[in-house]
Amino acid sequence: MDRPLPSLSQFVLKVHSRCDLACDHCYVYEHADSSWRGRPRAMSEKIMEKTADRIGEHARNHGLSMVHVVLHGGEPLLAGPIRLRKAAAELNRALAGVCALDLRIHTNGVLLDERFCDLFAELDIKVGVSLDGDKAANDRHRRYADGRSSHPQVLRAVELLNRPQYRPLFAGLLCTIDIENDPVAVYDALLALDPPRIDFLLPHATWDVPPPRPAGSATPYADWLDVIYRRWDGTGRPVPVRTFDSVLRTLHGRSSLTESMGLAPADLVVIETDGSFEQADSLKTAYDGAPVTGMDVIANSLDEVLEHPGMLARQGGVEELSEQCRSCPVVTSCGGGLYAHRYRTGNGFDNPSVFCPDLMELIMNIRDSETSAPSRPVAAVPLAELAELDELAAGFGSAETVARMAAAQLELNRELLRAVSERVARDDSIAAAAWELLSELDGEHPEALDSVVGHPYTRPWALRILEGRAPATIALGLAELAAAGALRARKAGTVVVPVRDGLLRLPGLGCVTLSADAGYAEVAAGADDFTVRAAGRVLRIGWDEGMDGLTPHWQPVRVVELPNWAVALEDTDPLRDSHQWPVAGRLSAGEAKGWAADLTAAWSLICRQLPVYAPGLTAGLRVITPLHAPDDGEVSAASKEAFGAIGAARPDSPDQLALLIIHEFQHVKLGAVLDTHDLYDPADSRTFYAPWRRDPRPLAGLIQGTYAHIAVTDFWRVRRLDAEGEAARTAEAQFARWRQQTTEAIDVLAGSGALTELGERFVAGMASTAHGWSVEPVSSAALSKATSAAARHRADWQARNSIN
Incomplete structure (x- = not known):
C-alpha cells in the first residue's frame, strides 16, 4: 500500500x-x-x-x-x-x-x-x-x-x-x-x-x-x-x-x-x-x-x-x-x-x-x-539553590522560593509539550495547526500560554503520550491547549478542536457540552464572549456566564478569590483524575458556595495561625479538585505529575480543610524537589514502618509522608494553643503523638544508609525543625495518650504485616 x-x-x-x-x-x-x-x-x-x-x-x-x-x-x-x-x-x-x-x-x-x-x-x-x-x-x-x-x-x-x-x-x-x-x-x-x-x-x-x-x-x-x-x-x-x-x-x-x-x-x-x-x-x-x-x-x-x-x-x-x-x-x-x-x-x-x-x-x-551516580554532590549545587533547598527542607518555603519552583515546573511542562510535538504525524493537520498556534502564543501572549501549559493536568496527559499509553490523543490535547490559550489571550481567529464524546475541554477554563455526534468544534474569542460552532449549532458564551451553574451547556471552572490567593475548584476537566481517589462530579451551585465558605474560613485560619505556610501556598497552589468522599472517612491526595493541584473530599470543618491543604501541599513541594534532585537511592527496595500507614512503605513513600507530617505536627502544635477545653486537650495529644512519630520517621530516614549527600542535608533540615519542637512542654496526660496511641498503631501494624 x-x-x-x-x-x-x-x-x-x-x-x-x-x-x-x-x-x-x-x-x-x-x-x-x-x-x-x-x-x-x-x-x-x-x-x-x-x-x-x-x-x-x-x-x-x-x-x-x-x-x-x-x-x-x-x-x-x-x-x-x-x-x-x-x-x-x-x-x-x-x-x-x-x-x-x-x-x-x-x-x-x-x-x-x-x-x-x-x-x-x-x-x-x-x-x-x-x-x-x-x-x-x-x-x-x-x-x-x-x-x-x-x-x-x-x-x-x-x-x-x-x-x-x-x-x-x-x-x-x-x-x-x-x-x-x-x-x-x-x-x-x-x-x-x-x-x-x-x-x-x-x-x-x-x-x-x-x-x-x-x-x-x-x-x-x-x-x-x-x-x-x-x-x-x-x-x-x-x-x-x-x-x-x-x-x-x-x-x-x-x-x-x-x-x-x-x-x-x-x-x-x-x-x-x-x-x-x-x-x-x-x-x-x-x-x-x-x-x-x-x-x-x-x-x-x-x-x-x-x-x-x-x-x-x-x-x-x-x-x-x-x-x-x-x-x-x-x-x-x-x-x-x-x-x-x-x-x-x-x-x-x-x-x-x-x-x-x-x-x-x-x-x-x-x-x-x-x-x-544518582545525584549531584552538594558541592555541585549552586549556593542560592542550596539556600532554597534548606528553606524547603525545614518544611516551609517562601513565596519567592515556591515561585521559582513553579517556574521550573512550568519549564518542565514546556519540555514535555515540545517532546509531544515531535510525535505529531506529518499528515495530522489539526495537531500541526495547534502547535503553530501554541508557538504564536509563546511569542505574542506568553502569559496566556503559561496558564495553559502550567495547568496541573497538562503533564499527566503529556506523559501518557510519551509513554505510549494514549498516542491517539496528541491532536486532541494540543488543540485543547491551543484553544484555551487563544481564549485567555483573546486572540482573534478560529481554533478547530476535536470533541471528547460530546464534551469540549478547555483546560483551566471549563467544558462545553455539545451533541454526542459532534466530532469537532470551532472555537473563537470575542471581546465580550466566545463562540463554539459544532454539529450545525452556534453557542455564544459570555466570559462570566455559568458561574452559578444555571447554564446547561457551559461549565466554567469556578475560582475562589481570597485575600492574596485565588484557587480554582476544578470539577470540569476530564483529565483531572490523577489523585488516587475517584473525582467528584460537577458541583452544584450550593456545593460550590459551601466549598467557597470553607476555603474562606480555612485560609483565614492559615493566615492567622500558620502564616509561615501562606506565602508558599499563594505562589504554588492553583487548583483544588473535589474528590468523592468514601463512606469510611475523609480523603485527600496530591499527584507528583500534577504540580499546583491537590485533591480532596470536602471535610467536615474548615479547620480540617486547612490541615489537609498544608499537608497535601507538602507533597506537592517535595515532588517538585525530587524532579530536579535525587535525595535517595532509587534502587533501595527495602520497606519501613510509617506511623500514618497500615502498610510498609518504601523509601520514597517514607520521605514523602515524613515531610508532609512536619506540617501535620505543626498544625496541632499551633492548634493546641488556640483551642479550649476538650479540643485543646485533643490537639495537645495530637501534637505530642505526631511530634514523636515524625521525629522517629526522620531518624529512620537518616539511618537508612540510602540517602544521597544532598538527601542527608535535606533530612537534616527536616530533623532540625522536628527536634526543635521536642523542648516545647506538653502535659503528662497528653504524653501518655500519645504514647498509647503510637503503641496501638505499631502493634496493629506489626500484626497486620506479620512482623515481630
Whole structure:
C-alpha cells in the first residue's frame, strides 16, 4: 500500500560558496568533493526567490508548522548585508501565512560586526559560530590562507554577540574535535565565553580515509569526549551540550538533537548557490559528487527531491542500517552515526560508522554514569539553590522560593509539550495547526500560554503520550491547549478542536457540552464572549456566564478569590483524575458556595495561625479538585505529575480543610524537589514502618509522608494553643503523638544508609525543625495518650504485616 512521502523541514542555503579562511579540516574545500569550483560565488536573487517559493510550496502542501533554514557557505557573511537581507525577505514572503520560520546563520565569525548584528536583530536571524577552543586549539586548523590566526577575530565576534542587545541572537558555539587538543582546555575556553549552547563535532572521515587514531586507545574520540562529559556533569551541566544532551535524550526514548545520532528520518536538504538540490553537506567527505541529486529549484519540487534514492535510504530508520548496527545494543542512541561516516568503497554506506567504537563507548559511558551516580554532590549545587533547598527542607518555603519552583515546573511542562510535538504525524493537520498556534502564543501572549501549559493536568496527559499509553490523543490535547490559550489571550481567529464524546475541554477554563455526534468544534474569542460552532449549532458564551451553574451547556471552572490567593475548584476537566481517589462530579451551585465558605474560613485560619505556610501556598497552589468522599472517612491526595493541584473530599470543618491543604501541599513541594534532585537511592527496595500507614512503605513513600507530617505536627502544635477545653486537650495529644512519630520517621530516614549527600542535608533540615519542637512542654496526660496511641498503631501494624 502506498504511504505518504515524508517531508523536509530543514534547509541549508549556500548563499556564498567561498570562504575567507583556509581550515584544513573543511569538508567543502579539503575533502573528496570539488563541486564548489564550478559554482557561482554567491546565490543570485532569482535563485533566492525560486528557493523560497519551493520551500513555501512544500510547507503548504505538507501542513508544516515550522521550517528551519540555515544561511551557510563557504562563509555566508561574504554574501554581504544586502544579499542576506534579500534571502530573509524572500523566505518570509514565501512562508507568510503558511508556517513559522526559524532562520539562522552559521559563520566563522571573522567578519561579524555591529552592522551585521543590527541586521540580524532586525530580521530575527540567530547566529552560530565555529570555534575550536582556546587559541592553541583553534589555530591548529582555523587559520587564514597565509597562516595567520583567526582566534582574535572570533573572540571579538563572540564578545559582540554577548552584548545585551545582541545576546538573543547568539545560538551557540560549534567545535570540531581534534584529539591532539587538551579536552579540558578546549571545554573551559568555550565555557568561559558564556555560550547558550555548545556542540562538539566529530571530524569528517570514512572507512577509506579513517580518522587519526594514535596508539594507546581503541576509542580516542570517546575518551576525549568522556573527559569533557565528566567535567560538565560534575559541575552541574552549566550549559547545554548538544552531543551529550542527544545521548541522554535517546537513552530515555526521546529524539536526538543532531543528525549524527538517533534513528529519526533525515529531513534536511541543501540548496547550493546555483540552485542545485543536494543531500547533507557532510556527504562531500565520502566521494566526489556524493551529495548530488541531479535536481534544482527551477525544474524540481522538494517532493521530487524526497524520491531520490539517497534521500529514501535515510528515511527507513533501523531497517536501513547495516546488519552489525541492527544488532547493536545502543543502536537507538547511535543510529548508525552520521551517514557520511559509514562510507566504504565497494559497499557504499552499508557499514557502521567509522567512529563506531567511539560512539558505543561514549554512549555506554554516559549510560553507566547516569545509572551509577544518582545525584549531584552538594558541592555541585549552586549556593542560592542550596539556600532554597534548606528553606524547603525545614518544611516551609517562601513565596519567592515556591515561585521559582513553579517556574521550573512550568519549564518542565514546556519540555514535555515540545517532546509531544515531535510525535505529531506529518499528515495530522489539526495537531500541526495547534502547535503553530501554541508557538504564536509563546511569542505574542506568553502569559496566556503559561496558564495553559502550567495547568496541573497538562503533564499527566503529556506523559501518557510519551509513554505510549494514549498516542491517539496528541491532536486532541494540543488543540485543547491551543484553544484555551487563544481564549485567555483573546486572540482573534478560529481554533478547530476535536470533541471528547460530546464534551469540549478547555483546560483551566471549563467544558462545553455539545451533541454526542459532534466530532469537532470551532472555537473563537470575542471581546465580550466566545463562540463554539459544532454539529450545525452556534453557542455564544459570555466570559462570566455559568458561574452559578444555571447554564446547561457551559461549565466554567469556578475560582475562589481570597485575600492574596485565588484557587480554582476544578470539577470540569476530564483529565483531572490523577489523585488516587475517584473525582467528584460537577458541583452544584450550593456545593460550590459551601466549598467557597470553607476555603474562606480555612485560609483565614492559615493566615492567622500558620502564616509561615501562606506565602508558599499563594505562589504554588492553583487548583483544588473535589474528590468523592468514601463512606469510611475523609480523603485527600496530591499527584507528583500534577504540580499546583491537590485533591480532596470536602471535610467536615474548615479547620480540617486547612490541615489537609498544608499537608497535601507538602507533597506537592517535595515532588517538585525530587524532579530536579535525587535525595535517595532509587534502587533501595527495602520497606519501613510509617506511623500514618497500615502498610510498609518504601523509601520514597517514607520521605514523602515524613515531610508532609512536619506540617501535620505543626498544625496541632499551633492548634493546641488556640483551642479550649476538650479540643485543646485533643490537639495537645495530637501534637505530642505526631511530634514523636515524625521525629522517629526522620531518624529512620537518616539511618537508612540510602540517602544521597544532598538527601542527608535535606533530612537534616527536616530533623532540625522536628527536634526543635521536642523542648516545647506538653502535659503528662497528653504524653501518655500519645504514647498509647503510637503503641496501638505499631502493634496493629506489626500484626497486620506479620512482623515481630
